[in-house]
Amino acid sequence: MSELTFKNEYFSIEDTLTCGQVFRYKKISETQYEVYSLDKRCVVKTQDGIAVFTTDAPEYFEKYFDLERSYEQIATRLSCYPELEKAVKACKGIRILRQNLTETIFSFIISANNNIKRIQGIIERLCEKYGKKMDGYYAFPTIEELRQATVAELKALGLGYRAQYIYDTARTVESILPQLEKCTDVDTARKILLTQKGIGPKVADCIILFGLNLTKTYPVDTWIFKANKTETLDTPKKVHDYFIARYGDDAGIAQQYIFHYERNVRNLADIAKL
């Protein structure tokens, strides 16, 4: 077990974990979170603005939390857009996690037309049923382990009609992984992802952003659509295209600031300052 410390104005474990990009985490106390990725666990305590990571896999989680990137530059660039000023100020502690690609693919297939609380429960049950038992938690299932599941078993976990998507994609996804892993171009990655059952435009964007860490993308879910729609931007695709053109390579990060602000912060912020 080893420890790693990190102090930066542009890192908040709470905002990073609760902004909707990841589902396998637990709040232990006001100052302590646990996050799970594949078969690994990391405990994160924050005191006086200093984050302390305790884990058996320090190199993995240093990369996972994207600690080497300067989010100050990104946040500064995005603050220049008037519509982002408040969201950036409130959410600048978010980092885009470098999550495992396969885990991201299955997690976001489950996320479709679902709510975050339920998604977390389903994924937890999926890990308990098919993942390797670790010391005090369960690993995310491998593709091979997922292929052991029947559609009926998956439905019993609460997957509903997504059970068939998981079943199908568990049998096809390996053939696209090599191309996807080396993909540096969003349009190509998107085209490849859309061949899989259960992956449409929005889920593909999330996988591109959280699993491939390509940021020139803009996932449009119901929250983002409600926040961004106007007279002319009246479909998800129009919103998507407009904000990629506007924010460029920062679009994915801008999207996370907005999503988190709209979903978790705005009401609190408005109440606080009356």
Added chain:
DNA sequence: ATCCAGGCAGATG
């Protein structure tokens, strides 16, 4: 009871 949640597949203009 109806609506909503990090939408998608399949069918039809």
Added chain:
DNA sequence: CATCTGCATGGA
């Protein structure tokens, strides 16, 4: 290219 419908589940 765009638009429309059906879809599992559970909480508000």
